[in-house]
Amino acid sequence: MNIGDVIASNRRKRKIGQKEMAEALAITSTYLSQIENNVKKPSGKLLKAIATFLDVPVSLLIFELLEEKSFATEEDKIAFLKVKQVVDLMMNKLLDESSNQTTNSGAKSIHLKESV
Known part of the structure; x- marks a missing residue:
């Protein structure tokens, strides 16, 4: 990913x-x-703005990049899968809360000057 x-x-x-x-x-x-199609990479500033717009910490976006195969030992893989399960539950809860609170008229606007 x-x-x-x-x-x-x-x-x-x-x-x-x-x-x-x-x-x-x-x-x-x-x-x-x-x-989104991995042709370009966002700058750190843009990644932070994206996370803010999506209402998630940047660290969560980075965490989602990790995969089970990213870890060398079986112990680390098991620990990662346990943490991932909790993070997935948290994300689903956040998404549920977010969809109940936000309508299209409540969309955020992030002002950022990013060169393309």
């Missing part, structure tokens, strides 16, 4: 369109598409 996959997945889970998210981030929808 790549950072673009993680961003796209989180955006889709929240039922946010690319155009809406790109406008809120002050980037083009083409640039967001390139990020």
